Amino acid sequence: MNMQTLYLIVPLAPLVGAIIAGLFGKWVGRTGAHLATIAGVAVSLIASVLVFQDVLAGHTFNGTVYTWMVLGDLRFEVGFLIDPLTAMMMLVVTFVSLMVHIYTIGYMHDDPGYQRFFSYISLFTFSMLMLVMSNNFLQLFFGWEAVGLVSYLLIGFWYTKETAIYANLKAFLVNRVGDFGFILGIGLVLAHFGSLDYATVFARAPSLASETVTLWPGESWMLMTVIGILLFIGAMGKSAQFPLHVWLPDSMEGPTPISALIHAATMVTAGIFMVARMSPLYELSDVALSFIMVIGAITALFMGLLGIVQNDIKRVIAYSTLSQLGYMTVALGASAYSVAVFHLMTHAFFKALLFLAAGSVIIAMHHNQDIRYMGGLKKYMPITWITSLIGSLALIGTPFLSGFYSKETIIEAVKLSNLPLAGLAYWAVLIGVFVTAFYSFRMYFLVFHGKERFHQGHAHGNEPDAHHAAHHGGTPHETPWVVTGPLLALALPSLAIGYMTIEPMLYGDFFGGAIYVADRHPVMHELNQHFHGALAMGLHAVVTLPFWLAAAGVGLSAFFYLKRPDIPAAIAQRFKFLHRMLLNKYWFDELYGWLFAKGARMLGGGLWRRGDQNVIDGFFVNGSAHLVERFSRLVKAFQSGYIYHYAFAMLIGVFALVTWFARLN
DSSP states (O other), rough: OOHHHHHHHHHHHHHHHHHHHHSSSSHHHHHHHHHHHHHHHHHHOOOHHHHHHHHHHTTOOEEEEEEEEEEETEEEEEEEESHHHHHHHHHHHHHHHHHHHHHHHTTTTTTTTHHHHHHHHHHHHEOOOOOOSSSBHHHHHHHHHHHHHHHHHHTTTTTOOOOHHHHHHHHHHHHHHHHHHHHHHHHHHHHHHSBBBOOOOOOOGGGTTEEHHHHHHHHEEEEHHHHHHHHHHHHHHHTTTTTTTTTTHHHGGGGGGHHIIIIIIIIHHHHHHHHHTTTTHHOOHHHHHHHHHHHHHHHHHHEEEEEEEEHHHHHHHHHHHHHHHHHHHHHHHTTTTHHHHHHHHHHHHHHHHHHHHHHHHHTTTOOBBBHHHHHHHHGGGHHHHHHHHHHHHHHHTTTTTTHEEEEEEEHHHHHOOSSHHHHHHHEEEEHHHHHHHHHHHHHHHHHHHSSSSSSSSSSOOOOOTTSSSSGOOOSOOOOOOHHHHHHHHHHHHHHHHHHHHHHHIISSSGGGGGSSOOTOOHHHHHHHHHHHHHHHHHHHHGGSSSHHHHHHHHHHHHIIIIOHHHHHHHHHHHHHHHHHHHHHHHGGGHHHHHIIIIHHHHHHHIIIIIIIIIIIIIIIIIIHHHHHHHHHHHHHHHOOOOOEEEHHHHHHHHHHHHHHHHHOO
């Protein structure tokens, strides 16, 4: 088998599984559906491993698979770019997807939409693989929109729930805003470069670095700045960056397995991957990079703060995803693209682990998701407990765990950046370390330690059968192996992948020419000067500020939620406005509802009353009818039936015609 066939197998195997489960689900049954899709993703993972090994041996590929359309010199193609960046993304996507597929057997066991769900998640995997393997903007856009479409189907999977329908519509509409900017950016690339092929565009970019575009009369901007910002607006939608972040927490209405897939390894990382892939364009505009850094800093800090007041176990993790995506975005703005992608990889493992562990807890709690009605689960669910602890420690950047190496390097990269607003971004990500540790271990302590609270109160879950309160189900117990197996498999890379890969990925030549950094952005060079190996970095961490900020966050959450749970309640009472502001998510939903939803309704109502009723119906339709009616009345007056009336009319008519001809001559 040649390598090009292997490249085709990677995305097509999950697609075949999706078709079997989706179109032939009734015939193959539940077992056939999960076997077909799991086999498809497993084949894709094996093929990705072989491709990765081939890339490590120095073999890359950039070529066309299928020509869709030719317009003059312009070619619209489906093609693959296989380089270290693509190969790494393929491994992450297929591995996390396989774990989610296996986990789904246990989680969705009793769901009537079992086959449909497996079809969707397999189709989602196909879409993401097409996105990361693309070698041109056309295919990138196809994958971009396909993951958006399938996420819409998955978030609203339980389509009888009003909240799920609201959430998937919200995700769809917010992403359309980002995608509008994205397609404008692609349009500008096509207009000025005359090609959609990455290699062609990147090769021509330096020659267009000084070109400007007039956005409106008298206002010119650098072409690369406009293209960079427009493409990043697309990333702001997909990767849920401020102010297009509002869809991601609501997307928790979907089943837990898809929360892990969408928010760990696939959809939300698409924007980060895209900016890293476009590094030859972004390196030509410091304005675009500064914009990216500021947006990332705002997201990293302020979205993390919202996790402190959440009581839904999945929403806490969702806000942690928002915050970590902000960290990746800050790294992109600092020109540390490889660091952002490194954090993308490590985050994919420990965030998928946290989501799936949360799902395990939800199963044991009979679909109660409120952490206030949990507690003391450590002794009942030892595997879920230890894997959750590993995921939480990786998330907060505990030395030697995977998240530590990527998160610590991001903070250092921002500190070394020479962009104008790098100082503010540095303090945002630094404070974010404390915030992340506090809300992560608030959730951990409330779920696994302290008093058992699951025999009191009522369930507040999002799942369709949330009315089964935990106290109706007896004592919680560990979940089946199809649930705990993927947790253990994800815990291993969450522990070790950072230690193993930091040196080749960040300071070796792993990415090669896949990522470009200009000489005037020396962050990676300076980081290299300070790096003395993964072991030394881990040992040195205990004297750094981020380590002690994380430790302070863990310690404070332990004190508040294990020793003195009355203090958080007292603080919330003392600072009512701040607490209400966090609970209401800074009122962004209300603002968008008032400004856009209500504004659109008012505009539509005005157009209907003024335009449709008054102008179209009133003037054109009814007006023309009235005009005909009045003319008819006038003509009717001459239709009397008397001959002398008709003779008089004829004489007047002849007189008028003679006069008209006389004037003409």
